[in-house]
Amino acid sequence: xxxxxxxxxxxxxxxxxxxxxxxxxxxxxxxxxxxxxxxxxxxxxxxxxxxxxxxxxxxxxxxxxxxxxxxxxxxxxxxxxxxxxxxxxxxxxxxxxxxxxxxxxxxxxxxxxxxxxxxxxxxxxxxxxxxxxxxxxxxxxxxxxxxxxxxxxxxxxxxxxxxxxxxxxxxxxxxxxxxxxxxxxxxxxxxxxxxxxxxxxxxxxxxxxxxxxxxxxxxxxxxxxxxxxxxxxxxxxxxxxxxxxxxxxxxxxxxxxxxxxxxxxxxxxxxxxxxxxxxxxxxxxxxxxxxxxxxxxxxxxxxxxxxxxxxxxxxxxxxxxxxxxxxxxxxxxxxxxxxxxxxxxxxxxxxxxxxxxxxxxxxxxxxxxxxxxxxxxxxxxxxxxxxxxxxxxxxxxxxxxxxxxxxxxxxxxxxxxxxxxxxxxxxxxxxxxxxxxxxxxxxxxxxxxxxxxxxxxxxxxxxxxxxxxxxxxxxxxxxxxxxxxxxxxxxxxxxxxxxxxxxxxxxxxxxxxxxxxxxxxxxxxxxxxxxxxxxxxxxxxxxxxxxxxxxxxxxxxxxxxxxxxxxxxxxxxxxxxxxxxxxxxxxxxxxxxxxxxxxxxxxxxxxxxxxxxxxxxxxxxxxxxx
Amino acid sequence: xxxxxxxxxxxxxxxxxxxxxxxxxxxxxxxxxxxxxxxxxxxxxxxxxxxxxxxxxxxxxxxxxxxxxxxxxxxxxxxxxxxxxxxxxxxxxxxxxxxxxxxxxxxxxxxxxxxxxxxxxxxxxxxxxxxxxxxxxxxxxxxxxxxxxxxxxxxxxxxxxxxxxxxxxxxxxxxxxxxxxxxxxxxxxxxxxxxxxxxxxxxxxxxxxxxxxxxxxxxxxxxxxxxxxxxxxxxxxxxxxxxxxxxxxxxxxxxxxxxxxxxxxxxxxxxxxxxxxxxxxxxxxxxxxxxxxxxxxxxxx
Numbered sequence: 001x002x003x004x005x006x007x008x009x010x011x012x013x014x015x016x017x018x019x020x021x022x023x024x025x026x027x028x029x030x031x032x033x034x035x036x037x038x039x040x041x042x043x044x045x046x047x048x049x050x051x052x053x054x055x056x057x058x059x060x061x062x063x064x065x066x067x068x069x070x071x072x073x074x075x076x077x078x079x080x081x082x083x084x085x086x087x088x089x090x091x092x093x094x095x096x097x098x099x100x101x102x103x104x105x106x107x108x109x110x111x112x113x114x115x116x117x118x119x120x121x122x123x124x125x126x127x128x129x130x131x132x133x134x135x136x137x138x139x140x141x142x143x144x145x146x147x148x149x150x151x152x153x154x155x156x157x158x159x160x161x162x163x164x165x166x167x168x169x170x171x172x173x174x175x176x177x178x179x180x181x182x183x184x185x186x187x188x189x190x191x192x193x194x195x196x197x198x199x200x201x202x203x204x205x206x207x208x209x210x211x212x213x214x215x216x217x218x219x220x221x222x223x224x225x226x227x228x229x230x231x232x233x234x235x236x237x238x239x240x241x242x243x244x245x246x247x248x249x250x251x252x253x254x255x256x257x258x259x260x261x262x263x264x265x266x267x268x269x270x271x272x273x274x275x276x277x278x279x280x281x282x283x284x285x286x287x288x289x290x291x292x293x294x295x296x297x298x299x300x301x302x303x304x305x306x307x308x309x310x311x312x313x314x315x316x317x318x319x320x321x322x323x324x325x326x327x328x329x330x331x332x333x334x335x336x337x338x339x340x341x342x343x344x345x346x347x348x349x350x351x352x353x354x355x356x357x358x359x360x361x362x363x364x365x366x367x368x369x370x371x372x373x374x375x376x377x378x379x380x381x382x383x384x385x386x387x388x389x390x391x392x393x394x395x396x397x398x399x400x401x402x403x404x405x406x407x408x409x410x411x412x413x414x415x416x417x418x419x420x421x422x423x424x425x426x427x428x429x430x431x432x433x434x435x436x437x438x439x440x441x442x443x444x445x446x447x448x449x450x451x452x453x454x455x456x457x458x459x460x461x462x463x464x465x466x467x468x469x470x471x472x473x474x475x476x477x478x479x480x481x482x483x484x485x486x487x488x489x490x491x492x493x494x495x496x497x498x499x500x501x502x503x504x505x506x507x508x509x510x511x512x513x514x515x516x517x518x519x520x521x522x523x524x525x526x527x528x529x530x531x532x533x534x535x536x537x538x539x540x541x542x543x544x545x546x547x548x549x550x551x552x553x554x555x556x557x558x559x560x561x562x563x564x565x566x567x568x569x570x571x572x573x574x575x576x577x578x579x580x581x582x583x584x585x586x587x588x589x590x591x592x593x594x595x596x597x598x599x600x601x602x603x604x605x606x607x608x609x610x611x612x613x614x615x616x617x618x619x620x621x622x623x624x625x626x
Numbered sequence: 627x628x629x630x631x632x633x634x635x636x637x638x639x640x641x642x643x644x645x646x647x648x649x650x651x652x653x654x655x656x657x658x659x660x661x662x663x664x665x666x667x668x669x670x671x672x673x674x675x676x677x678x679x680x681x682x683x684x685x686x687x688x689x690x691x692x693x694x695x696x697x698x699x700x701x702x703x704x705x706x707x708x709x710x711x712x713x714x715x716x717x718x719x720x721x722x723x724x725x726x727x728x729x730x731x732x733x734x735x736x737x738x739x740x741x742x743x744x745x746x747x748x749x750x751x752x753x754x755x756x757x758x759x760x761x762x763x764x765x766x767x768x769x770x771x772x773x774x775x776x777x778x779x780x781x782x783x784x785x786x787x788x789x790x791x792x793x794x795x796x797x798x799x800x801x802x803x804x805x806x807x808x809x810x811x812x813x814x815x816x817x818x819x820x821x822x823x824x825x826x827x828x829x830x831x832x833x834x835x836x837x838x839x840x841x842x843x844x845x846x847x848x849x850x851x852x853x854x855x856x857x858x859x860x861x862x863x864x865x866x867x868x869x870x871x872x873x874x875x876x877x878x879x880x881x882x883x884x885x886x887x888x889x890x891x892x893x894x895x896x897x898x899x900x901x902x903x904x905x906x907x908x909x910x911x912x913x914x915x916x917x918x919x920x921x922x923x924x925x926x927x
Contacts, residue, residue: 016725023711023722108709111674112726113699269676270637 013122020126027095031088031134038081039135039142043074047149067151075142076159077166085167088134089174092127094191097182106269120264124179124257131171139164169249174199176256183263184281186274190329194276197289208295215299216358218434219366219425221453221465275330286326286343287350294319294351298358308359312352319348367425370456370464372414379409379491380417380482381453382610388572389560391500402453409491414456416481421454423478424468432469450611476545483611484543492610493539494571495532501571502528504560512575512591514554515603519591524558531556531585538579546576547611553577553595555607556586574609627651628673628773628807633682635668642668644829645682650807650822652772653799657816658809659910660826666809667706669826670775673807674703686773699728702771706778708762716746716761720768727769735768742790755782763791767798776808780815792819817906825910840909845887847878849899860894867912879904879912
């Protein structure tokens with residue numbers, strides 16, 4: 001035995017890491033290749049495809065902006081490289097610990113003078129090293145290409161760094177959960193299945209709950225987001241995580257890694273090859289999977305048959321059959337399908353209970369009213385409002401999604417809002433059905449006048465919304481207690497929160513129409529403030545009672561951009577005959593047009609203001625127009 | 627010294643090892659005999675630190691072995707199905723093992739490869755089963771550990787290689803005090819190498835004795851007497867463990883020292899008598915018959 005052969009240097013941590021990386025060279029090569037496709041090939045293809053000819057300074061600025069956006073979509077926070085990150089996390093975890101399932105390899109590794117802790121750390125650090133090497137190497141090349149193609153900026157660089165951070169967190173989470181799945185199971189295929197279940201269970205449940213709400217409740221707001229998942233890195237990462245969610249990702253990774261280490265430490269080698277190693281995990285997994293399958297069966301069954309007993313029977317059967325299949329998988333023995341029935345029965349009972357709770361609205365979703373002391377304020381989105389563009393103060397378009405009202409309307413008289421909501425509940429439940437997710441009228445000739453989405457900001461941080469329908473015969477006091485308030489007007493009419501408008505005053509023209517004719521326009525830079533002051537003063541008259549019985553005599557439009565440009569937008573401000581200050585402004589500045597007197601129905605509709613639909617509908621009926 | 631104290635291990639309700647206590651002294655060859663399912667592999671794997679006993683303890687030089695690198699660095703385990711990295715060569719295994727075993731001797735490894743005619747660059751997947759076992763033995767010897775656990779290692783080796791491996795073990799024992807522990811179901815295979823033998827059956831230890839001690843106290847005698855009267859007189863003074871009659875030729879296995887038995891037969895004047903070498907197998911059969919087991923079923927591999 002020679003001194004140099006037996007040197008303890010060979011057994012050092014770094015020599016082992018080098019040796020391990022050499023044995024995992026194919027994994028490193030594959031990871032490098034995948035990231036190279038995203039970070040290098042894609043960069044070259046997309047940036048070289050961007051147009052580089054421009055004739056003006058504005059086109060040049062637009063071109064540069066496009067390059068920056070493209071660069072961010074490749075390496076920055078808009079990148080899809082998370083697909084590769086997730087794949088790498090899975091691959092490195094499964095490949096790194098696949099030996100725990102094989103008796104032959106267990107004998108080899110576990111007989112060696114390397115502690116489980118050292119081996120666990122060594123493999124995990126090596127996996128992180130492989131990921132970082134591939135990501136940073138290809139990312140650096142990609143950034144060099146981006147710089148060479150003049151698509152780099154400070155913002156692009158910062159976005160790339162943020163994406164690197166997010167990717168590290170995502171990789172760690174996926175890796176840790178995958179290792180946990182391997183440690184809890186004795187078989188790679190079952191480990192993959194458990195990994196998928198852990199990653200997708202919460203998003204699946206959130207989606208199903210959302211789907212149940214759409215299917216069974218009449219007042220559920222169907223475009224509600226599912227919310228951020230807490231326990232699956234997949235969905236929150238794909239939905240552009242905010243900083244606090246990144247922190248949650250870090251905590252999730254730490255927790256999953258700690259559990260994986262614990263499971264590895266406690267793992268009995270003689271269990272290698274079994275489906276699931278730990279008895280409590282077997283029980284929980286059986287119940288969870290049987291429950292999930294039964295839950296998925298609920299909307300499928302309910303759309304097929306509306307018979308509640310039949311639905312219950314099929315849902316329970318789905319849970320029981322799934323439980324039997326799981327027992328077969330656990331034992332790799334068909335005869336074991338009837339073993340340990342309690343888990344499947346529990347899942348069946350839970351799933352049927354969930355179905356019945358939603359079917360009969362056991363928790364009173366369609367009649368919920370918040371307590372004033374629990375609520376900060378509220379907002380109302382009036383869905384059939386007059387056509388106007390709206391912008392948030394940061395310039396983003398808020399025309400159709402209720403975000404303007406949500407941002408700027410603060411109704412603090414919760415009792416008044418509750419009265420409105422209660423009126424909506426009463427009418428909706430009496431006249432509207434939920435036909436497997438489709439809101440339909442109970443009777444075909446029922447008149448719905450208004451569709452409202454009412455939202456509450458709760459003191460516990462939640463936002464709760466309800467969707468209700470109301471007729472125009474609703475009590476005026478109930479309506480005006482909400483729609484006649486300053487808070488409603490300030491959160492409804494875009495003239496009040498006009499930072500986005502003010503930034504573009506140079507490009508805005510003010511024009512007036514009587515429904516048929518359009519006046520000359522005025523430059524907003526000179527006339528906007530005077531118009532705004534007059535209009536806001538007139539708006540103080542506005543309420544539901546006011547607007548319901550009137551059709552505006554005209555409309556002031558703030559045209560942003562060129563009217564001939566199809567991308568131009570318009571802030572429309574209805575002008576009623578009683579808006580004396582606004583009319584005075586228009587007359588003073590020579591753009592007023594006398595009202596048409598008896599406009600045709602199309603002209604009247606083009607001038608329609610909020611809440612005037614019923615008036616116009618009555619008129620159409622009188623005219624015999626459908 | 628390896629101390630196994632009241633170790634138990636069960637799998638799915640089946641007792642693989644039931645309360646075994648053993649001491650394996652250093653610098654002797656310990657043979658672990660038993661049929662399939664006797665618990666040999668389980669015991670070896672617990673000694674190697676792969677499995678953790680349900681109860682009891684296993685220490686190597688007073689160090690508990692499970693998940694203890696200090697204890698495991700003294701032990702090298704050769705499995706009945708040795709594992710090698712896919713697409714690797716012997717040279718690749720060398721590079722790996724020297725990062726794991728602190729005293730691994732690369733020169734010795736290469737020399738042994740040469741002695742046994744194994745190509746260090748050739749892919750192990752192209753080796754025969756016997757060559758793989760040889761390589762596993764070479765890895766174990768080159769690891770320079772104090773103890774070498776061999777699970778059915780001689781299976782698959784041809785007689786020449788088997789003898790070569792035995793010679794190698796003998797050389798290592800002399801040179802640096804290696805202690806091989808060899809598990810097998812074939813008694814004849816271990817006869818000329820073991821110093822101490824333990825017999826397992828159904829998870830339990832039937833006996834554990836030094837071979838020399840066993841052979842000292844028991845002898846095999848073939849004899850012929852003039853008549854039955856003389857035969858009865860001659861046998862009366864002996865502690866006969868086993869007797870086989872083939873006509874007038876009587877084969878006896880008797881307890882006692884060799885000199886003592888010779889003196890006895892000289893005193894009774896038989897027509898013919900001869901003391902023959904006892905095989906390990908015959909010793910075991912006799913010992914276990916006394917214990918009430920038909921050892922032929924246990925040990926004839």
